[in-house]
Amino acid sequence: MxxxxxxxxxxxxxxxxxxxxxxxxxxxxxxxxxxxxxxxxxxxxxxxxxxxxxxxxxxxxxxxxxxxxxxxxxxxxxxxxxxxxxxxxxxxxxxxxxxxxxxxxxxxxxxxxxxxxxxxxxxxxxxxxxxxxxxxxxxxxxxxxxxxxxxxxxxxxxxxxxxxxxxxxxxxxxxxxxxxxxxxxxxxxxxxxxxxxxxxxxxxxxxxxxxxxxxxxKDQNNLVPEAVEVLGEASCNDANHISGPSRTGEGLYRSILSAFKEANVGPQDIDYISAHGTATNFNDEMESIALNRLGLGTVPLNSLKGYFGHTLGASGLLETIVGMHSLYHNTLYTSKGFTELGVSQPLNIITAPTVKNLNYFLKTASGFGGCNTAAVFKKVQS
Amino acid sequence: MKAQDLKIKEYCRISNNRVLLNAQLLFEDLGGDFTTFIKMAYKKMDTNYPKFFKMDDLSKLGFLASDILLKPITQDSEKPKNIALVFSNSASSLKTDRKHQESIVDKENYFPSPAVFVYTLPNICLGEISIKHRLYSENSFFIFNHFNAGYLHDYASSLIKTEKADEVLCGWINCDVEDYEAFLYLVSTEGSIAHNKEEIIKLYTTK
CATH class of the missing domain: 3.40.47.10 (Thiolase/Chalcone synthase)
Structure with missing residues (x-):
């Protein structure tokens, strides 16, 4: 392929x-x-x-x-x-x-x-x-x-x-x-x-x-320095509710699992999670549950909504692009607006710009209609 | 699985106040408006799903056409099926968008409703179908000016070939000011109709 x-x-x-x-x-x-x-x-x-x-x-x-x-x-x-x-x-x-x-x-x-x-x-x-x-x-x-x-x-x-x-x-x-x-x-x-x-x-x-x-x-020609490879991706429905996320994070959990399978990676390989983080009670709580079901609670994570707000149909693309640059600069960026954890499961929220060797990142999103998408990206070594 | 081995197992059409499964007419009520027609079709098909009445027209149309194709597959199955939903149309959710817009246009008469607003996304229809049929599967909603058999064919083939789905429920669900149309077909490894662009166009244009 x-x-x-x-x-x-x-x-x-x-x-x-x-x-x-x-x-x-x-x-x-x-x-x-x-x-x-x-x-x-x-x-x-x-x-x-x-x-x-x-x-x-x-x-x-x-x-x-x-x-x-x-x-x-x-x-x-x-x-x-x-x-x-x-x-x-x-x-x-x-x-x-x-x-x-x-x-x-x-x-x-x-x-x-x-x-x-x-x-x-x-x-x-x-x-x-x-x-x-x-x-x-x-x-x-x-x-x-x-x-x-x-x-x-x-x-x-x-x-x-x-x-x-x-x-x-x-x-x-x-x-x-x-x-x-x-x-x-x-x-x-x-x-x-x-x-x-x-x-x-x-x-x-x-x-x-x-x-x-x-x-x-499709090929390695014409790549920019911050280019990434799309290793695996999947989209799974919650089959639960049209305007609220599943309490167990079922669709997001399945999406990440399936994206990992295609990417042939596990939770230990992920250096950074660019999450959805809309700052509603239900969404953020659901994400903490889904991510912890997969053993991802300790991976550095941010939501970029504190910089741009929720940009709806553009948000996943916008946040993936920022993720590409994050990998390129080997820098984790602050999850703006966060002071004290307010979800029931542990998350490793990034609270200051941090230099770290980064190779793989996971992007996730969830939305109305019970839809969820996850994708794993890998830095292209130049 | 090679793309050329894929088949169209069944197809369903709801338009001009008629409901067809494959070439067979299941129900017609010529002359009535959409609201009356879809309610009667719902009863005739023995749909039995009270949430149907809360849906907007686009969701009702997509839900009913899907239910006719999916009910025999999912109702007795203990394990959730991995059937992807790949829908398309030209009017997105505009019929409901206009309704929400009317509710906010006048500052003296401002009454936006969450029950309307939630349907201002076309993929809500996919969510309704996923809930009813327990589909934790891939779903996407595309907008094209016209029915695009080529893109639907390639995308459905890709989902099955890469094992992201076992089967794909594909097609066109459109609701606009003047008219409505549903045409859905199930792409599978079983069936008698070849899954290719020409066959899809033939089935779509035979009304």
Whole structure:
């Protein structure tokens, strides 16, 4: 079977528009979460990680675009543009495009949006990105709740191994919208403070927005220094509840077990876990149970939600990219917002940037619909 | 397992107020609206799953089509089956998205509901099916402008070939303003129809 690698990558976020800047800011403990007062988004002030609109406009204008683009399209195009150019990959019929998003251009459903509501169709979003760059294959849009970003990597790997493509560009993105804020608020899932994953004082999520992109490659050519190999991945449903995680972490447990099997690794091989850590009571508790069922309670772990908030369909991809850089720099980054363990099972939460030789990391995510995904990545030795 | 050895075991279609299993008509109620039709189809199929009535239209449609194909396989099985769910459509969850949007558009009449919001993700339908049939399996929801037999074929083949699933329930479940359509087929090592792009298109376009 073909090996697959993650290579060129980019993050467009509130703490930087390229991966090295974002990772440097994480190292320095800078969070993009701020108090936002915008009645068009939410009736009361709320904490979220929002990209500066002027900065986004200026960056996008430099591409000299023809036509009108939505906020999310601008973010996605900006992100993908950088890695397509840097990689020099020609967009032939052997190159796939996967978009990972939960809600796409959902802001265009709002009657105040200047864009037509047809823009809310995710297939339309896919074609706008496809046509902007001139991809020759049909875009694949994945909308699988909060595991979309990491599941998109699994799917790219599977299509490459199956022989459908030689290379796949993935772009993941979601925006902060009144649609999402009102919905999570109706679930009473929103924190009135910057979020605190796994902490005793945690009180829910912050929403965030990013676009992130990565090139998935079938061979070792054209790899960047921070490239990783996708060793194993799996996605298992909880078969338990549509809006709450399984109390036993069944789906996450099975996903990790199955990813380990394919990767031919065990808990002792994992140097770092990039977990989901949304900072809701149920999610973080479930993760602690699933991870301890697998003997992973002592492995250094962080959630990056304290820097970006929960970026929904982009989060798994974003956090995988940060993980790649973590391995490259042999540095574990702080799980921001954490002070005191607030889950029932032990977890080894990273509380300060730590230099350590890192080779393997595990990325996990869980979401509505009972979905869970796990993937194991290995540093490519240069 | 070689991809060319895979088969389509059974398929189910729900559209134009008719329910078909393979080529056989199981139920029709021409003329009624979707809400009435799907309720009658649910009764006719002896579905017996009260949670059905809490679901949004997309989940109802996907759930019923899946139940027709999966019930004979999962209902007497002691061990959970490893059947992956690979669904696709063009409208994602937009029918319910519009409903949530209506509930927040007016600040004087602001009533977002978690019972509606949870269905603003297309993969919730996969969660409902997984719960009913105890499927701790792979599931993905793809959005394409049109039914894409090539991608579905390659992805289902890959899941079975790499032993991530024993069988794959695949297809198209779409609910939009004007219309709805469900077409699901079970990819397996058993069956009489070859699992290839041409056969999938043929089954999909025979209405």
């Amino acid at each position: 073909n090996k697959t690698y993650l290579s060129y990558n980019n993050i467009v976020s509130s703490i930087g528009f390229d991966s090295p800047t974002v990772v440097k800011n994480i190292h320095e403990g800078l969070s993009g979460i701020t108090l936002i007062e915008d009645e068009n988004l939410f009736p009361n002030p709320f904490y979220a990680s929002v990209i500066d609109s002027d900065y986004l406009e200026k960056a996008f204008e430099k591409l000299h675009p023809n036509g009108d683009y939505t906020r999310l399209e601008k973010m996605m195009i900006l992100s993908l543009d950088k890695i397509i150019k840097a990689s020099g990959v020609e967009l032939t019929d052997r190159v796939g495009l996967i978009l990972s998003t939960t809600k796409g251009n959902i802001d265009t459903l709002d009657p105040r949006s200047p864009m037509p509501t047809e823009r809310a169709y995710l297939g339309t979003l896919g074609h706008i990105v496809k046509n902007y760059f001139g991809f020759t294959t049909e875009p694949i849009v994945l909308s699988n709740a909060c595991v979309s970003g990491i599941l998109a990597i699994s799917i790219a790997k599977r299509f490459i191994c199956q022989g459908t493509f030689d290379q796949v560009f993935i772009v993941g993105g979601d925006i902060v919208s009144n649609f999402i804020l009102s919905g999570f608020n109706s679930f009473q899932a929103m924190s009135s403070q910057p979020c605190k994953p796994y902490c005793k004082q945690r009180s829910g999520i912050n929403i965030g927005e990013v676009a992130a992109s990565v090139l998935v490659n």
